[in-house]
Amino acid sequence: MEQTTRIRKRVPKSCRRCHRRKQRCVGFPTCANCNAANEPCIRLETSPSWHHAMSKGALAQRIEALEAHLSAITEGLPSNIREQPIESPERTPSALGEQTEREPREKSRATAYFGPSSGVTLTESLSTIVKDGAWTDRSIPIHGTEHHEPLSPAPTAEQGKAAAPDDTLGRQLLGAYFINMHTRQPFINCAEILQLHSRRYDAPGTGQLEQYGMFKLFMVYAIGAAMLQQLTEQYESTTASAYFATAMQFDSTLRDSLSIMGIEGRVLMVIYELRSSSSSSVWYNIGMAMRICIDLGMHRESHYRTLEPLEAQLRRRLFWSVYVIERHVSWSLGRPFSIAEDEIDVQIPVDIDDPTSRYFGVEHAMGDLSSDIAHGTNIPTIRRFIATVHLQRIMSRLHTKIYRVDRNMPDLIPGISPLLASLEEYKRGLPALQPEDNDFIQMHWYNCVRALLQPFLSILDPEDDLIRTCLHASGQMCQLFKRSQQNGLSGYSFLLANSVYIAGLTMWCVMSSLSNFY
Numbered sequence: 001m002e003q004t005t006r007i008r009k010r011v012p013k014s015c016r017r018c019h020r021r022k023q024r025c026v027g028f029p030t031c032a033n034c035n036a037a038n039e040p041c042i043r044l045e046t047s048p049s050w051h052h053a054m055s056k057g058a059l060a061q062r063i064e065a066l067e068a069h070l071s072a073i074t075e076g077l078p079s080n081i082r083e084q085p086i087e088s089p090e091r092t093p094s095a096l097g098e099q100t101e102r103e104p105r106e107k108s109r110a111t112a113y114f115g116p117s118s119g120v121t122l123t124e125s126l127s128t129i130v131k132d133g134a135w136t137d138r139s140i141p142i143h144g145t146e147h148h149e150p151l152s153p154a155p156t157a158e159q160g161k162a163a164a165p166d167d168t169l170g171r172q173l174l175g176a177y178f179i180n181m182h183t184r185q186p187f188i189n190c191a192e193i194l195q196l197h198s199r200r201y202d203a204p205g206t207g208q209l210e211q212y213g214m215f216k217l218f219m220v221y222a223i224g225a226a227m228l229q230q231l232t233e234q235y236e237s238t239t240a241s242a243y244f245a246t247a248m249q250f251d252s253t254l255r256d257s258l259s260i261m262g263i264e265g266r267v268l269m270v271i272y273e274l275r276s277s278s279s280s281s282v283w284y285n286i287g288m289a290m291r292i293c294i295d296l297g298m299h300r301e302s303h304y305r306t307l308e309p310l311e312a313q314l315r316r317r318l319f320w321s322v323y324v325i326e327r328h329v330s331w332s333l334g335r336p337f338s339i340a341e342d343e344i345d346v347q348i349p350v351d352i353d354d355p356t357s358r359y360f361g362v363e364h365a366m367g368d369l370s371s372d373i374a375h376g377t378n379i380p381t382i383r384r385f386i387a388t389v390h391l392q393r394i395m396s397r398l399h400t401k402i403y404r405v406d407r408n409m410p411d412l413i414p415g416i417s418p419l420l421a422s423l424e425e426y427k428r429g430l431p432a433l434q435p436e437d438n439d440f441i442q443m444h445w446y447n448c449v450r451a452l453l454q455p456f457l458s459i460l461d462p463e464d465d466l467i468r469t470c471l472h473a474s475g476q477m478c479q480l481f482k483r484s485q486q487n488g489l490s491g492y493s494f495l496l497a498n499s500v501y502i503a504g505l506t507m508w509c510v511m512s513s514l515s516n517f518y
Helices: 016-021 032-037 056-075 119-126 167-181 190-198 208-231 240-248 260-274 281-296 309-333 367-372 383-402 409-428 435-456 465-486 494-517
Strands: none
Touching: 016 032, 167 190, 167 208, 190 208, 208 240, 208 260, 260 281, 260 309, 281 309, 309 383, 309 494, 383 409, 383 435, 409 435, 435 465, 435 494, 465 494
């Protein structure tokens, strides 16, 4: 007789931090690693697994059921995946949290478009390198095929409002945002957020500006909580979704308007969405933010001539933050850019935290309140953001020249050398960066090299050095991403995760191709 209720509980020998970092855990009750890092040493009493409660027969039945379900899905796919669009499996409201009362899906509804640079298209192109390769993977999960702008996620009645964090949790949330996110997209006025945080327990006013201020503050809390959930397993406080639901309950008049605040509101929601779900709505939302920028003339330098110098710098940060996100989202989803490179002449913002800059000190205008961030740690400079903008501009030119449908791929091979030279020149001119910032930039630089060479892998000679260059770049990107996650230095979005997936897939295909050749 098979035993179906047996549960084997395995007591872990290492603490949670050492287990996550895959380190040897020595010492009790506080291990040497946690003691050296001045971090709390947390251990779990038991670690039961759900599959231990199932017998071998039950596990075999589950495998058969999953195989049958997978077979039913794959049989419905078109025979030639390159000529026919890929239909998404039917979604259930309970699985995706959709409304139960929804009109039936029409069979004639168009499927989502995947452009030349999308993960799906790249996956299909790579399959031609390996003989008899057949791919049905979809590296970027795009939910839904409607081609209208989706509404922002609405909070449910059950979620209610999250309370403002206490001093300790508030320092953690603000520190996670400013240290991890502000260096990537520094469009938020730090002094304003610190001031709002100091008044978080006051009753919010009924005016639009006061309501928008509370929306922005709780969005910073939500993004900070999402970053902490990615970087550490010790975060067990209010969830990011609860803070997001609270932010969405404040008046939406300003955050949805065609104004500077409307741009900020959309960017905050996109940043949160990139770390909480993978949806094509981010392309609509960030595209709308870019279109508002264009409508206001923020892509032209003449827009900033009438502004105060400090205000002009902050607006430049906002525009280039939208630019970086919009380029990355469009690139990953294979969608067109909202604006061409030759239509942008706005200057890249200066590092106003640089002691040599006349704007130095603006981030710390709140004085003693800056100690609320990460136990007195200064807000990082935006040097990494400036380097990211320069790299993204190179990648935009790469996208325009290589990922196109009006030319045959063999005709584009002569354009590889100039683009590689521009990437090498960019790398040589990088300023001094912190180690974690340098790893971040290097990871994206290697991704640019991979993206440049990958479309040509199927037509290059197997002994061409460009193939080995692409293989090396893909491997370096995966290694840098692994190191950043092991060290807990930086969070990630589904766009970055997809880029790492494509890099790993490239390595596998190239190695398979080279092994078959030799």
